[in-house]
Amino acid sequence: MSIATHCPRRDLRVRRSYRRGNGLFASLALAAGTLLGAPAAQADSPVTSPALPYGPYTCATSLVWREAVPGDYVCVPPGVRTRASQDNAAAASRVQPGGGAYGDDTCTQGYVWRESRPSDHVCVPPPTRTYTWNENANAVYGYADPTGLPANGTNARWEGQLHVWGSGFTPNRLVDVWSFDSATHAYSKSSLPLRADGSGQLDGFATRNSTQSDYRSVHVLIVDPATGLVRNAGRVNAPNFW
Structure with a gap:
């Protein structure tokens, strides 16, 4: 069963909160504002705390999965997920008819690929792509317990x-x-x-x-x-x- 089946579309709230760096808050606040020795043994499998209701990718308090594409577990403010959903819904209207310099996914003027991952060719305003890159780069801060990843x-x-x-x-x-x-x-x-x-x-x-x-x-x-x-x-x- 996929992780997504354990995550209804609501805030993923947990009991613990963690200190986050300034880089995450700067990036996510901007996005939300626009919307509204001796080595230890290694473990290849996650050790998930029972307190984490949605598995190892449970978001920290007040954050939710972005879900720009399937399997996107980057944790963001709810407004960012709403923006991603709206961009997905509008995707077809932002593609240049007949394709163009970048193939069938060429965006109409004023839009660029979102690139939440290299294969994400949903067309969005340029600032949204910048926010998305920042969210990816700071994804480390978003989880309730990163030791369980x-x-x-x-x-x-x-x-x-x-x-x-x-x-x-x-x-x-x-x-x-x-x-x-x-x-x-x-x-x-x-x-x-x-x-x-x-x-x-x-x-x-x-x-x-x-x-x-x-x-x-x-x-x-x-x-x-x-x-x-x-x-x-x-x-x-x-x-x-x-």
Whole structure:
């Protein structure tokens, strides 16, 4: 049974709230305003808290799934989901009759592809595409408990640097690496993004060498900004390398 069957179209409310970075609030507020060592063992399957009513992708309080396309679990304010639904309904009227420079999906003048993922060719006003990209890039902040997100084949290990590897990412696109400290609910983003290869494989180091001896335990979250997909590559013990 798909996750969507567990998520009626209403606010996905949970008991816990998490600190979010300024980048998410800036992006989502703009959109809503327009509308109205020693590595730890890795786990490839999600560990979902019983408190999460809609599974590992349960949104934080007051946020809902965007649902711009099937399987879109980026968490946004309700007004953003409404906008996505309205854009989907108007999609046919915004396509250039007979096609054009970009094929059958060429938009009429004044519209661009939304690109919630590379295959999303729904035509929208240019600001909406910018909001969508920002929502994808900041998707890490939207979940009630990011430690329960599935790994989907990604892994992380501390080897003097943070080594991250996995598959199924958007080919030839940058991927962002974040840490989440469940003790403080703090997020940090690595200054060294990685790039998936032409087959969507990811394998590289997301930090520089470190000789610090003060270790802490964090979850490594991998964000594919081209799709908004967030993966939990597992918990590692590492210095404060961010």
